[in-house]
Amino acid sequence: MKAGLKLFNNKKLTKNKEIISYKKPKYVYIPLVNQNDTNITPLVKKGDFVKVGSIVGKRKGNLRIPIHSSVSGKVIDFVEKPYLNGQMVKCIQIENDFEETKEKREVKKLHQYTKEEFVHQLKSCGVIGMGGNGFPTYVKYDQDIPLHTLIVNATECEPYITADYVLMMNHIEEILDTMDAIMEINHLDEVILAIKKSNQKLWKMIHNYIGTYLKIKVVFVSDKYGIGWERALVQEAKHVTYDKYPLEKGIVVNNVSTIYAIYQALKYGNALTERIVTFTGEMLKEPQNVVVKVGTPVSEVIESIGGYKRNNDIRFVAGGPMMGHTLPNDELVVSPNLNCVLVLKDWKKVEERPCIRCGKCVSVCPAKLCPVLIKDYQKNKRRLGELKPEKCVECGLCDYICPAGIPLREIIHSVKEGLK
Amino acid sequence: MKQFHVYQGTQIKDSNTSSKMMYHLVLSLLPIILFAWYQRGIVPYMEERTDIIGLFYPLLFLLLPSLITYLMEVLFHIHHPHPFKDAFFNYGFVIGLFLGLILPFQTPVVILIIASLFSSLIGKLIFGGFGCNIFNPALIGYLFVLMSYGAVMSVDVVSSATPLTNFKNLGGIGNYHNLVEPYGNLWNFFFGTIPGTLGETSGLLCILAYFYLCIKKVIKWKIPLIYVGTVFGMTFLIGGYQNLDIWFPIFQVLSGGLLFGAVFMATDPVTSPTTPIGQILYALFLGILTVFFRFGTSYPEGVMFSILIMNLFVFILDQVGSKSRFNFTHAIIPFFLAWTLILGLGVYFGLNVGKEKTDSNFHIISKEKNQNEFSYIVEQKGYAGNIKARIVIQNYSVSSFEVLEQNESYYKRVEKADYIEKLLENQKHLEQVDTISGATKTSTALKNMLIHTLEDYEKEVHS
Numbered sequence: 045m046k047a048g049l050k051l052f053n054n055k056k057l058t059k060n061k062e063i064i065s066y067k068k069p070k071y072v073y074i075p076l077v078n079q080n081d082t083n084i085t086p087l088v089k090k091g092d093f094v095k096v097g098s099i100v101g102k103r104k105g106n107l108r109i110p111i112h113s114s115v116s117g118k119v120i121d122f123v124e125k126p127y128l129n130g131q132m133v134k135c136i137q138i139e140n141d142f143e144e145t146k147e148k149r150e151v152k153k154l155h156q157y158t159k160e161e162f163v164h165q166l167k168s169c170g171v172i173g174m175g176g177n178g179f180p181t182y183v184k185y186d187q188d189i190p191l192h193t194l195i196v197n198a199t200e201c202e203p204y205i206t207a208d209y210v211l212m213m214n215h216i217e218e219i220l221d222t223m224d225a226i227m228e229i230n231h232l233d234e235v236i237l238a239i240k241k242s243n244q245k246l247w248k249m250i251h252n253y254i255g256t257y258l259k260i261k262v263v264f265v266s267d268k269y270g271i272g273w274e275r276a277l278v279q280e281a282k283h284v285t286y287d288k289y290p291l292e293k294g295i296v297v298n299n300v301s302t303i304y305a306i307y308q309a310l311k312y313g314n315a316l317t318e319r320i321v322t323f324t325g326e327m328l329k330e331p332q333n334v335v336v337k338v339g340t341p342v343s344e345v346i347e348s349i350g351g352y353k354r355n356n357d358i359r360f361v362a363g364g365p366m367m368g369h370t371l372p373n374d375e376l377v378v379s380p381n382l383n384c385v386l387v388l389k390d391w392k393k394v395e396e397r398p399c400i401r402c403g404k405c406v407s408v409c410p411a412k413l414c415p416v417l418i419k420d421y422q423k424n425k426r427r428l429g430e431l432k433p434e435k436c437v438e439c440g441l442c443d444y445i446c447p448a449g450i451p452l453r454e455i456i457h458s459v460k461e462g463l464k
Numbered sequence: 465m466k467q468f469h470v471y472q473g474t475q476i477k478d479s480n481t482s483s484k485m486m487y488h489l490v491l492s493l494l495p496i497i498l499f500a501w502y503q504r505g506i507v508p509y510m511e512e513r514t515d516i517i518g519l520f521y522p523l524l525f526l527l528l529p530s531l532i533t534y535l536m537e538v539l540f541h542i543h544h545p546h547p548f549k550d551a552f553f554n555y556g557f558v559i560g561l562f563l564g565l566i567l568p569f570q571t572p573v574v575i576l577i578i579a580s581l582f583s584s585l586i587g588k589l590i591f592g593g594f595g596c597n598i599f600n601p602a603l604i605g606y607l608f609v610l611m612s613y614g615a616v617m618s619v620d621v622v623s624s625a626t627p628l629t630n631f632k633n634l635g636g637i638g639n640y641h642n643l644v645e646p647y648g649n650l651w652n653f654f655f656g657t658i659p660g661t662l663g664e665t666s667g668l669l670c671i672l673a674y675f676y677l678c679i680k681k682v683i684k685w686k687i688p689l690i691y692v693g694t695v696f697g698m699t700f701l702i703g704g705y706q707n708l709d710i711w712f713p714i715f716q717v718l719s720g721g722l723l724f725g726a727v728f729m730a731t732d733p734v735t736s737p738t739t740p741i742g743q744i745l746y747a748l749f750l751g752i753l754t755v756f757f758r759f760g761t762s763y764p765e766g767v768m769f770s771i772l773i774m775n776l777f778v779f780i781l782d783q784v785g786s787k788s789r790f791n792f793t794h795a796i797i798p799f800f801l802a803w804t805l806i807l808g809l810g811v812y813f814g815l816n817v818g819k820e821k822t823d824s825n826f827h828i829i830s831k832e833k834n835q836n837e838f839s840y841i842v843e844q845k846g847y848a849g850n851i852k853a854r855i856v857i858q859n860y861s862v863s864s865f866e867v868l869e870q871n872e873s874y875y876k877r878v879e880k881a882d883y884i885e886k887l888l889e890n891q892k893h894l895e896q897v898d899t900i901s902g903a904t905k906t907s908t909a910l911k912n913m914l915i916h917t918l919e920d921y922e923k924e925v926h927s
Contacts, residue, residue, distance in 0.1 A: 051476070130470075203476065343466075360468045365475040372470050386475065393471055397482045398595045403684055403738035412789040416738050417782060430787055440474040447482045451473040 047410040048270030049441055051366075053203040057324045057331040063210050065335040066348050067318070068142065072115050072339030073125050073135035073377045078103045079178045082133050084111065092119045097147035097169075097315040100136050109180040110170045113138055114317035114337035116145040125341075125377045128362035130369045135339070135377060149313030154225040157310060159185070162229045169309035170316045170380075175272070175299035176367065178381035181306070184296045185230060191294050193234045194226055195281055198300040199265060201240070201272040202364030205384045207320040208300045210333045212246060215304060216253055222307040224257050235260045237300075238281050242267045269366065270410040273437055301383070316380050321345075325361075325387035327353050336378050342385050343374040352387060361386035366440040394449035405442035405452055411435045415442040415452045422459055433459045480681060486555065488680045492673040493561065493728070497526060499669055500662040504569060522662060525569065529560035529580035533601075536584035540593060555594055559583055562602035562728065565663025566721060566768065567609060575613050579605040599775045600735045603768050626659045627719040630895050632764040637706045637817050642895045642915075644715055653718035663724045670723035677727070684736060687747045688726040692717055694751025698810045702759065705814025722754065725767035735775045739785025741795050746781050748802040750774050752809060759813040825909075826916045831924075837863075838921055844913040847872050847905035855917045860925075862891050865914065874903035883907055887914055894918075 076084040084101045094100060094113040101111040113136075121137040149168065157165065166182035173179040175197065185191070196219075200208040212219060220237075227235045239246055241264040250262060263281045265271050271280060274297050278290050286292045298306075301319065308314040317338050324331040329350035336345055352358060361368040362376050364384050376385070405415035413436055421427040433456050442452040501522045509519040537556030560580050567579065586608075587601025588594070627647060631638055644650060647658045656666025664670075677683045696713045703712035717723065730736060730750055737743050750770050757766025781798075788795035825845035829852070832839045840855045852869035855862060865884055872878070881900050887910065890897050894915055899907040 355466065358466075358468050359471065359475060361475050368475060370468065370470045370475065372468055373466055374468075388475060390469055391471075394477055394481060400482050400485070400733045401595070401736075401738050402485070402733045403740075403743070404681070406738050407740060414739055414782075414786040414789065417786050430783075432790065443473040444476065445478045445480075447478070447480045447485055449477075449481070453474065454472045 047408055047412070047441075048266070048268030048276070049408050049445065050267055051203050051269045051444075054324075055204060055206050055209070057204065057326075058206045058322055058333050059209060061210075061332060063214060063320060063333045063335060064349070066340065066345045067335065067337055068140070069115070069337060069340045069344055070140055071120075071341075072113075072138050072140065072337055073123060073341065074100055074111060074113060074138065074339040075125065075127055075133050075135045075377055075379050076101045076111060077127055077133045077379065078109055078111070078172065078180070079107070080129060080131075081105070081107075082131075086122070086134075086136060088119045088136065090119055090121065093117070094119060094138060095145045095147045096317060097149070097313075100138075103180075107180050107183060108167075109172060109182075110168065110315075112147075112170050112315035112317055112338075114339050115140040116143050117141040126371055126373070126375050128369065128376065128379060128382050130362075130371055138339070147315070149315075151311065151313045154221060154307075154310055155228050157225070157229050159229055162226075162310070165309050165313075166306060169305075169314065171302065171305045171309055172316065172380055173299055174301035174305060174316075174319060174381055174383065176363065176381050176383060178379075181298065181302055184291060184298070187291055189291055189294055191230055191291075191296055192232055193236065193282065193295045194223065194230075194232055195236045195238055195277060195290075195295060195297045196223060196300050196303055197272060197274075197277055197297055198237060198239045198246075199272040199277065201269045202366055202384070203269070204324050204386055205322045205364050206324075207322045207333055207383050209243075209246065211301060211304055211320055213249060215307075216250060218307045218311075219300060219303050220250075220253055220257050220260060222303050222310065223260055225310065226303075226306065227259060236281055237262045238265050238277055239263075240265060240267050240271070270408075270439055270441060273410055273439060275437075276410050305380075319378070319380055319382075321378060321382055322384040323349060323387075324384065327358050327387040327389055329353055338378050338380055340378045342376045342378060345378075346374065346385070346387070357390045359388040359390050361388065366444065367438060396450055397448040399448050399450060402447060404445045404447065408441040408445050410439060410441065411437055413456075415456060418459055419450065419452065419455050422455070428459065428463065434463060436460060485680075485682045486558065488677065488682045489728075490558065490561070492676045492682075493565070493663075496565070496663055496666065496669045496673065496724075497523075499656060499666055500526075500565075503656070503665070504662065522569070525576070525662065526561055526564035528573070529563045529576060529583075529605075530557050531560065532577060532580035533557065533560035533563070533584040536581065536589065540589045544593065556584065559588065559601045559605075562663075563605045565724070566602060566606050566661055566729070568661055571609065571613075575609055579609045582608045595734055597734060598778075599772055600729055600732050603729060603772050603775075606768050607772060626764070627653070627715070628758070628764040629898075631719070631758075632762065637702075637708070639708070640711055644711065646893055646895050650711060650714055650718065653715065658719075661721065663728075664721040667718045667723050670727050674723075674727045677731075683727070683731040684733070684743050686740065686743045687731050687736060687750075688723075690744055690747035691726040691730055691750045691754075692722065694748050694806065695722060695754055698751065698755045698806055698813075701807075701810035702755075702814040702817065705811070706817070716758070720765045721767045725771060726750075729768065730771050730774075735778060737778050737781045737785055739782050739789065741788045742778070742781035742785030745784065745795070745798050745802060746774055746778065748799075748806070749777070752802065752805045755813070756809060759817050760809075826912065828917075828920060831920075833924075838924065840917050840920075841868075842913055842917055844909045844916075846870065846909040847874070847903075851906075851909055851913065853910075853913060855914065857918070857921050860921075862888055862914065862918070867910075870906075872903070872906045874906060877903040878906055878910065883910065887911060891918070 084103050086101045088100045095116045098113045099110040100113050103109045117139045120139050123137050124132040125135045127133045163182050163186045171181040223235050265280045278284050284293050290297055305316045320333050321336050322333050332349045360371050418431050418433045436456045440453050505519045505522040508514040534557045563583050583601045583605030587604030588597045591597040652658055654667045678685045696717050699713040699716040737746050753770035754766040827843045829841040838857045843850045843852050849871045854866045856864040
């Protein structure tokens, strides 16, 4: 990849630690949101009893996807909680009875699903993209276009985050098995596991298992931040470019955490109610990767792993340092697409200076945009048509590199919104 | 409930900030400044050619414009308060520094002051201050000096004719003997012991600064590389047609302000394109224009003018550059144009430059050998018809140069300046003798007459 940038990744804070779990919250707050879409019908009312994996809400529109309870217990209220983008969203508050009563779903052996059953299972278990976007996964497989390739994205290019890494270190067999099963069920020709070149430790570990799966290919991609973006990854791993979605060319891209969620759905009929979240940053006493239930208040988890180093002077980031958002408090609850909670030292934000037109934002942009020009022509509709700000993936690289401290990501985001 | 600050943008930041970039830029100029001081201040002082003022004059020459542009910035911001004004002040300082480095060292102080005011005011502040200017401010000051005081600047400075002025005065392509040898060899060009402005002489220091600035990610690295590459390529082509070796393009690259201009002036961030394709085209056309100025006009140095002209097109180049990121076809026409011009101009100049000067304008009517005295009657095309002269050479030295016939309109000026005397005095390095302004063609003809006769004499003696 030409664009993109190597960043100081700071993954060592959590990389070599055991995964711990925090699965006993007193209350969970299931956020009624998917892909920033809060247009979700709640299917329970106050006082209802729900089990682990019971459907509590359903997304309307084209991308229908159920939302599940992550504990068994009683629905006690509907409250507003902040979502990872800073918006307040409606959540279902459920009191945990600690019984872990499970909603039963029919399951088969991994390789024995038909394509229809596979799609149905993903849908009913609410498997969504866990890399950050939250796109319903079943939609990618429920296509008329013949699929031929699955690319599993294990690049995890955001600094600090190691959730995918530790997942692979612990569950590689399940992941490879699932990849193999998906290939057979969907009659794919090729399955690619994309990892970063520098991740030699991971490769050595995978190397011990890969021999059994003759059709799974491991592809090493460049170490730059930005490679985890679907388009860049497909370009580098498959040398294919596409217009809107990789599906056009018969390619499915899934995050490695999503593959594990698929495994849970196929093998045990488990809905997507848990995930690994990296709790990290220099202001946490003990950075950890923690398995948490969807809906768990983040502040509880932080407390359980030792808490903050200091109570003030903190920057609280939902997501990684590049694409995440700072939040005004730690009321955040875990959603399936939250991969990281980053607690950094408060900083004096670099003072915004006038643009010196150094062109660095242009040279790093993985989407081939010209952020500086988009900033200049914010009001010029005709010129914006040529500059295509809608192609921005908000990776934050222009923001990161800008020596003048101009908030380019925000500017382009608002230009994008303005064009809609 | 805990309360945290909310910030926009990414939560980690590259350590490079504008002020750091400015710091690295000034740091990279430091060796060049020190070298200039050594060459123009310390060495003359040590050799007792100058007094204590002369010792520090090179530093004052740089400091004065810097202070003026800095103060202008401060004054401007008293009337236009701006939240970032502190930052602006530093940027103001650099304009003056660059101006001092690119203006001829003999520029009188008064002109230096006016040029600084002009740079700051017309070059930058009139557009609305930092980031709004279209042209490189320092170059605006340079242009102003050249336009208004060009005559004052080129007052007879026989001893310090720059290699490019010399190249121009030859009227043709020249050869190693008359282009490089007057200054020793090409190493002197590389290290910077040749005449020129304070900043431009040392190729080595400019190249080192280029690498430093690239490593520190301060400048747009493509521009200097492609710019210098284009000039090298085109002059290589021209030199090839004229049967000149590889030294010729190297001479062209190391002479004048090319390296300094390419590294420091063409990469000025505000006035150069931001898109990669835009930068490549910008640099290609800079090279083409520079070669055009050097070979196709009477103006010796093309770098600064080329940059000013290309500053005008930055807007369009960025438009092409931004579109061609998605679809390269948008850049095909400009690239085609650039390649055509590079090849076309290269071949054209290669075939035509120097033809004017060649022997068709010079005839030996008769030569007589009398023991070791040669007596020539020669004819050379002047401004109005031919000039006929008798030249007597004895033991490699011209003993008499007598003009027999001429119809030149401005011959009086030549006589008044004792030009022929001057030629005879400096007959060992005729290339460095400047022409007479107001009678350029006549004086050039006289000079060439002598040069060609001496060439012929040498051939005779050797055979």
